[in-house]
Every structure is written in C-alpha cells, then in structure tokens.
Amino acid sequence: MNMNAARGVPGKRERLVVIGGDAAGMSAASQARRLRGAGELEIVAFERGHFTSFSACGIPYWVGGDVADRDRLIARSAEEHRARDIDLRMRTEVTEIDVAGGRVRARDVDSGAESWTSYDKLVIATGARPIRPGIPGVDAPGVHGVQTLDDGQALIDTLARTRGRRAVVVGAGYIGVEMAEALINRGYEVTVVNRGSEPMSTLDPDMGRLVHRAMEGLGITMVGDAEVTKILTGEDGRVRAVATEDAEYPADVVVLGIGVRPETALARAAGLPLGSHDGLLTDLAMRVRGHENIWAGGDCVEVLDLVSGQERHIALGTHANKHGQVIGTNVAGGYATFPGVVGTAVSKVCDLEIARTGLREKDARRAGLQYVTATIESTSRAGYYPNASPMTVKMLAERRTGRLLGVQIVGREGAGKRVDIAAVALTAGMTVEQMTSLDLGYAPPFSPVWDPVLVAARKAVKAVGQPA
Structure with missing residues (x-):
C-alpha cells in the first residue's frame, strides 16, 4: 500500500507528478495550476536537462544565426514556473514508474542521489530521442x-x-x-x-x-x-x-x-500500452489507455490521423502544447479532448518553402484508399505583379467521392503557409469540388485570381470524374 499518497485522505492536497519539463509537460502543469490553486493541487515536475519550456524547432535557426540568443528560445524559465507554485526539479531524471504503488523514482543527475515521490495523478511527457x-x-x-x-x-x-x-x-x-x-x-x-x-x-x-x-x-x-x-x-x-x-x-x-523516436523506455518498463510506432496510446482525453490516473502527451505518444483513421507518431511542438492544455484541463477536473491531426508540417531551406498535409501516395495505399493526383504549377502573386515566384502544388483526392486526402507544396515566398487552406479543408472533410468554391482572399500582391491551391483542386475534380 502507498502510505505517502494523498488519495482520499481528508485535508490532503492531491499531488500531480509530471515527467518532462518541455512543451507538453509544462503546458499540462501550467494549465492545471491555472484551474486549481496551490492549496488544492501540489505539482511536482521532473526535468533531466538544463532547460525547460524551450523551442526545439528553433534550434536550427539559432545555430544558423537567424536567432541571435539561446534564451530567446525559452518560453518560460524554471524560475518562472516555480513562481507559479510548480515544484520544478531540474537535472533530475525519472528512472522508474511504479504504477501499482503510485510513485516514481528519480535520480539527481549531478549527485546520483535517488528518491521516490508518490503521485495521485501522473503526466508522462518524456518527448522523443534522436535516432x-x-x-x-x-x-x-x-x-x-x-x-x-x-x-x-x-x-x-x-x-x-x-x-x-x-x-x-x-x-x-x-x-x-x-x-x-x-x-x-x-x-x-x-x-x-x-x-x-x-x-x-x-x-x-x-x-x-x-x-x-x-x-x-x-x-x-x-x-x-x-x-x-x-x-x-x-x-x-x-x-x-x-x-x-x-x-x-x-x-x-x-x-x-x-529523425526521432518516442522516448518510451520508462513507459514500456512500467507495462503501459504502446502502439506500432512505440508511442504511448491514449484516449481522446490524453489519458493512457487502461489507466485512470495517468496521462501522456507530446512526442512520446501516438495520435489519430483524421484522414486515414490510423495511429501515427508526429513530433511537433504544436501538438505537444495542445496535448498539455487538454491534459491540464482534465487533471484539474475539467473536460477537454484532442481529436487528432491531419499531419500538417512546413519547413524551409534558405528561400525554398516546403509544406505538406494529409496523406502521401504511399499513405493512401497503406490505408487501402483508391486515389487520384493532380499537380499544377502556378505563382505566389498575379503573374504581372513584381516578384511573383513559382510554386508547385500536388493534391490527392479519393477516387469516386472526391474527398481531399492530401496536399504538398514546394515554392518560394508565399508558398508554405498556403498549406493551411488544405489543412482546414481536410479537417472539415471537404471534397475537392467543394474546395473550388472557397472564398479566399485575393489581391494581386498576394495571389493570382485563382489561388494555386484552388487551381490544383479544379484539376483534381476533373481527375476524380475520369474512369479508373
């Protein structure tokens, strides 16, 4: 029996333990703190590194000199978290989760000292590890x-x-x-x-x-x-x-x-459920399946792909922060869910912008979907407007139904963020024919009369209607 846990003891605060001090973990801790005061909920967070709540996505731009100072990548310091009544223990690595006993064992990275900490509720946000x-x-x-x-x-x-x-x-x-x-x-x-x-x-x-x-x-x-x-x-x-x-x-x-893989060695050793990508499996509330008082989020979990209906592992800070908000709300006694993703990502190399959302051709085949493709070349602005730059848009649509399955864009200035049009359309379950009527913003400095995404949709409509 766990004599230290506060479960059901009158006058005792519940204790939330968070493993991982970056996006998902500290978003969960911060949201739980906003919804429940320190007198009601004790929060203990463990982070094995030197930094917390930092942008891993910004590291290449810091290395390349676009971001001059490392501290600009830190959204909230350890001191700022502690000022909000979160007991954040830096340079402390959790080495074991005792699910039956409701406790975790942690080791001070510098001194090697170990200790057990009991929990009433646990959040696992251990992130991913580089391959x-x-x-x-x-x-x-x-x-x-x-x-x-x-x-x-x-x-x-x-x-x-x-x-x-x-x-x-x-x-x-x-x-x-x-x-x-x-x-x-x-x-x-x-x-x-x-x-x-x-x-x-x-x-x-x-x-x-x-x-x-x-x-x-x-x-x-x-x-x-x-x-x-x-x-x-x-x-x-x-x-x-x-x-x-x-x-x-x-x-x-x-x-x-x-690339990276989910960091789930702790979870595996504790007998928690993992998916085909070695990520933790959760329900819509981000609760670990089969465990009432354990939640998980960020790069260590698998998420539902709303287009294919299959589980995927996608390591992105946008998802991690949303997971944390959902977890923190639920831990604090509220209600929130994370429905899934469509797989949107954008990047660049120098002035080349690269974006994708939804399924690739091999993803569609793996999901058992029949599809058509449409690829077009267009420009970021009206052709007569100065500095219009070329872009290529590829679109996948389901054969017969015309449901949008995916979009990929490669081009210069103005290309990358156009993928958000497709991300919304995918989330809404739109067909390519419905997309052709979208009322998008237009002016010559921003787009041709027909936006490149809509040009691709028009071509996809014709492909959908052709015999297999």
Whole structure:
C-alpha cells in the first residue's frame, strides 16, 4: 500500500507528478495550476536537462544565426514556473514508474542521489530521442545530434573551434534540411547524405525531387540512395569523413538529422500500452489507455490521423502544447479532448518553402484508399505583379467521392503557409469540388485570381470524374 499518497485522505492536497519539463509537460502543469490553486493541487515536475519550456524547432535557426540568443528560445524559465507554485526539479531524471504503488523514482543527475515521490495523478511527457545509427565512429568528437538546447550549444561550440569548413548532414528530413541551411548560412560546404532517393520523405518522391534540385542550386551537394556505414576519424580521434559503401565524404563536422523516436523506455518498463510506432496510446482525453490516473502527451505518444483513421507518431511542438492544455484541463477536473491531426508540417531551406498535409501516395495505399493526383504549377502573386515566384502544388483526392486526402507544396515566398487552406479543408472533410468554391482572399500582391491551391483542386475534380 502507498502510505505517502494523498488519495482520499481528508485535508490532503492531491499531488500531480509530471515527467518532462518541455512543451507538453509544462503546458499540462501550467494549465492545471491555472484551474486549481496551490492549496488544492501540489505539482511536482521532473526535468533531466538544463532547460525547460524551450523551442526545439528553433534550434536550427539559432545555430544558423537567424536567432541571435539561446534564451530567446525559452518560453518560460524554471524560475518562472516555480513562481507559479510548480515544484520544478531540474537535472533530475525519472528512472522508474511504479504504477501499482503510485510513485516514481528519480535520480539527481549531478549527485546520483535517488528518491521516490508518490503521485495521485501522473503526466508522462518524456518527448522523443534522436535516432543514432549503430555504426562505428558515431560517438566521435565532431558528430552531433540536435534535439535539446544543450545539443545546439555543443554544436555551436564545435563550429567555433573547427578550422575546416566541410560539413556532412546525415539524413534529409526536416531536421537534416534545416541543419543544412544553418550550416550554409555559417559558410560551410555542405553535403547531405540520404538513405532515400530524394530528400524529405514526408513528401512524395516527385515533390522531393523539386527540393533536391533547389538544394543543389543553393550549393548543397546531395547524395541519395546512400547508407552511411561508418564515420571515420583522424589521429586525434575527431571526425574526418563519412563513409558509405561506395564513397567517403570529407567532414570537419557531422550533424545527424535522421529523425526521432518516442522516448518510451520508462513507459514500456512500467507495462503501459504502446502502439506500432512505440508511442504511448491514449484516449481522446490524453489519458493512457487502461489507466485512470495517468496521462501522456507530446512526442512520446501516438495520435489519430483524421484522414486515414490510423495511429501515427508526429513530433511537433504544436501538438505537444495542445496535448498539455487538454491534459491540464482534465487533471484539474475539467473536460477537454484532442481529436487528432491531419499531419500538417512546413519547413524551409534558405528561400525554398516546403509544406505538406494529409496523406502521401504511399499513405493512401497503406490505408487501402483508391486515389487520384493532380499537380499544377502556378505563382505566389498575379503573374504581372513584381516578384511573383513559382510554386508547385500536388493534391490527392479519393477516387469516386472526391474527398481531399492530401496536399504538398514546394515554392518560394508565399508558398508554405498556403498549406493551411488544405489543412482546414481536410479537417472539415471537404471534397475537392467543394474546395473550388472557397472564398479566399485575393489581391494581386498576394495571389493570382485563382489561388494555386484552388487551381490544383479544379484539376483534381476533373481527375476524380475520369474512369479508373
């Protein structure tokens, strides 16, 4: 029996324990505190790192010099959280969850001291961990992953000390592409080595090919269909090159941009339910399935894809903050749900904007959907207006019904955020024919008379009506 827990004891405050001090965890803690005062709810939060409530998405722009100061990426400091009656314990790592006993074991990272803390309600917001390939040399000095502010600072320090100007980025997803831009901005010769044939596997290959060409036009060397087999080091032990089966690419610094996986080792050891992507499974209230007093949110969970109806793992700060708001409301005795996502993301490399929402072709096939595609080229403004820039829009629609399934956009200024039109249409379950009547804003400096997204929708309507 858990003698320390406050369950059902008159005059005792409930205790909420939060594992993870970034977006989801501290949003949950802050929302719970807003709804319930310190006299009603004790909140204890554990964070193993040096920083809390920071923007991991902003790290490439800090490394590249667009954001001058690290602290600008911190939304709320530990001191600010503590001033709101949240007992935030930094540099403290939770090493075990005792579900039956209603407690967690935590270890002080610096001293090694361990202690147990009981809970009445638990929030798991352990985030995601960067994928590090198990290859020789991956832990050599000069090889960096980028997930936390500590990681970003370590990379910046390496760049400041390194005499050479050759960088290799391993992986060409969002992280890899954004880090390639950051290194270009710092004056490095950049090579991107990618396992896939085209960068940005979140796009269909035909759209990824546009990104490939644009990156090469920016002076980035793109190497596709290449598996990194080892990282070579010099006599000083530092990285000197990245090797594939066919070639070696000289490197004074290496950045791993392969992606992330849910950080759910604690949850797995505690016997909590995980999905096919190793993320925690929750209900619509973000409560861990089968556990009344445990919630989870952020990059450690799987979410419902509203288009395919399947569970997905998507590591984005926008979702994490929404999860935290939902969890905090429910922990405090209110009611909120997180219905799911349509998979919207936007990024850039220098002046190239890259956006997607909904399903790719392979996602639609995996879900058992029959579909048509429509790809168009248009411009960001009226063709006669100065500085109109080209963009390509690809649209997927369900065969026969015409239901919108997905949109991908690659272009220059004004291209990326147009994906939000499609994200709303997907959420509303619109057909491409319905989209053609959307009353979008128009003026020559902002759009042609027919917005590029609507041009793609018109072409998709014709494709839907054609025989299979």
